[in-house]
Amino acid sequence: MPFFSLMLLFLPVLRAMKWLILIIPMSAVVGSLCALFLAALEAATHYRVAHPAILFLLPFAGVVTASIYFWFGGESERGNNLILEQIQKPYSGVPLRMAPLVLVSTVISHLFGASVGREGTAVQIGGSIASGFANLFKLSQEATRVLLISGIAAGFGAVFGTPVAGAIFGLEVIAIGKVDYLALVPALLASLIADWVCHAWGIHHTLYTVLFSGYSLRDEPPFHTNLILLAKVALCGVCFGLCSLVFSESTHRLGKFFKTICPKAWLRPVIGGTLTIIFVYLLDTRDYLGLGITAPEPNGASILNFFGPQSYPYSALIKILFTIVALASEFKGGEVTPLFFIGAALGNILSVWLNAPMDLLAAIGFMAVFAGASNTPIACTMMGIELFGAQNTVYLATGCFIAYLCSGHTGIYLSQQIFRSKIHTPVNLTEHPLRVTRQNLLWPFGRSDKTQHPSEK
Incomplete structure (x- = not known):
């Protein structure tokens, strides 16, 4: 009996050790790739500004990257939506080639002047590397979900230098109206490590200054709400x-x-x-x-x-x-x-x-x-x-x-599922992705057409 009790005490420790063994190297890889990506992005931006005529090659550059995805990308073409679907219901995994493909393609887009961002690249790097680790260690579906969420958190936290927000983003972005606490600690750990590693490579993020800090009444200190x-x-x-x-x-x-x-x-x-x-x-x-x-x-x-x-x-x-x-x-x-x-x-x-x-x-x-x-x-x-x-x-x-x-029941990630509707609607929206609901709703007044919603069939 004492031996059994001792084993029960050690189970949480063993579980923590397992996640540390998985998350530390995974996050270090994601943080390093984000550092490489940010450095390449900065160099590409400086070159474009110094050589404005490069803009004329933008259509050709887009054809090159689109052709690479067409011939070699496979499921990688679906980007962030593929990662969200793999978290919701893992099936084939996220291709490992997604990370280098999106990194190189995004740098090319910025080099020639496309008005795009960098978050999608970081999230896809994180999801791709996390999926590679899950396949390497043959994790269960539940463990794979946790590692994918942690990969998203690592990529987001490292690319913006906001590790706490990165962790919460990884938990919150999966479904509207729900935060998945199962991956709470792994996501935070992954985001922190990836951010630390990114900084260790000498990457510095933009500093923003907001001087406003509240209005004062007479000689009183500023109050936080006016x-x-x-x-x-x-x-x-x-x-x-x-x-x-x-x-x-x-x-x-x-x-x-x-x-x-x-x-x-x-x-x-x-x-x-x-x-x-x-x-x-x-x-x-x-x-x-x-x-x-x-x-x-x-x-x-x-x-x-x-x-x-x-x-x-x-x-x-x-x-x-x-x-x-x-x-x-x-x-x-x-x-x-x-x-x-x-x-x-x-x-x-x-x-x-x-x-x-x-x-x-x-x-x-x-x-x-x-x-x-x-x-x-x-x-x-x-x-x-x-x-x-x-x-x-x-x-x-x-x-x-x-x-x-x-903002209604739409968004930039169409594979997000609705766990809880933002407003009351005559149609049951829960357990459907935005890809479905946005085709049947005209925010916020009801359906935009007479198409029958899948929940009504």
């Missing part, structure tokens, strides 16, 4: 959510249109590349190419410049145009950093209209538009705290939560 400002933030949250909805649906619908007019996948980037070149010369600006964290010109439109003091009235709309064209024509990368740009730009101009602190609304928009598009309001709130500090947590949470609610 009702008038909170009302303005709530109104902006509605705008941010609607912006998320417009971005997500525009990307999906334009992608479907491009597939209709150009059935050959390897030729579609010609459309997006050509349109990007046309936009650049019509608008006479290169501010909307690539990530947009900094601008080629000192006062150009960029994420950092949106924090003040200059206003940029049309930047959010222009960046939406550039990004949906790039993503719909299947340039590789991600949506998140462009969403940061769009949200910060929208917050910038809303602050002028509402007479609110520009840096605060830019920071809230930065996170809230992504929260609405990814359906991850908790992760985005935590990411805002990690990037901007905790002094404005109430405003950040308000903007992210309202944007999540107002």
